[in-house]
Amino acid sequence: MKKNLTISAVCLINNQGQILLVRKRGTSKFMQPGGKPEFGESPLQTVIREIHEELGIQFAAEDLDFNGVWVGPAANEDQTSIHASLFTAHYDGTLSPLAELEELLWIMPEDAMKRDDLAPLLREHVLPQLIKRASS
Template identity: 50%
Template sequence: MPNVLTLSALVIRDRHGRLLLVRKRGTSMFMQPGGKLEPGETFAAAAVRELEEELGIRVGESELEALGHWYGPAANEARTFIDAALFACSPAEDPVPAAEIEEFLWLDLAEAGSRTDLAPLLTEHVIPLLAAVPRFRPGRED
C-alpha cells in the first residue's frame, strides 16, 4: 500500500502571469509553495502557515481561493501519493526563501512543456487548470 501525504499547495502568479515555484533542499523537482498538514490543521490553515514558513509571505485564510483537490504521485518520494488541496492567492509581499526552500523561480507557463524538473501536481493538474480557466489571470503587481 502506498504512503499518502495530505498537503496544501498554493498558486501564486505575478503580473506577467508567471507562476511561483519552489525547490526544497535535497530535491530536484520544482513545485508550488505549500506542505503537509499538522495534526488537527485545516487545509487553509496549512497553506497560510507554509507560505509564511517557506517564503516569509503573510496572508489570511480569507485571502485564499479554493481551487479544488488533486490526488496523484508525489514529486520527490517513491511509492508515495499526495492528497492536495489547491489554493490561489495574490500576496503583496515578495518571496524570500526560508526553512527548507533551496530556491524559487517564476515560471512562464509557455516554458513548462520543455522542463523535466516540475512536480506531477503542477504538470498534470495546475498548468492545465490555469490554461483552461480564463479567470486565473495575473493578480500581483511587481
C-alpha cells in the same frame, strides 16, 4: 506498500501572469509552495502557515481561493501518493526562500510546461488549468 500524504499547496500568481515554483533542499523537482498539516489544522490553516514559513508572506483566509483537491503521485517520494488541497493567491513582491526551500522561480505557465523537473501535480493539473484559464 504505497504511502499517502495529505498536503496543502498554493498557486501564487504575479502581475505578469507568472506562477511561483519552489524546489526544496535535497530534491530535484519544482512544485508549488505548501506542505503537510500539523495536528488539527484545516487545509486552509496549513497553507497559510506553510506560506509564512517558506516565503515569509502572511496571507489572511480571504486572500486565498480554494481550487479543489487533486490526488496523484508525489514528486520526491517513491511509492507515495498525495492528496492535495489546492489554493490560488496573488502576490507581486520580492521573495527569498526560507525554511527547507532552496530555489524559487517565477515562470510563465507555458514555459514551465517545457521543463522536465516539475512535480506531477504541477505538470498534470495546475499548469494545464492555468493555461486553459488564460486562453479562455
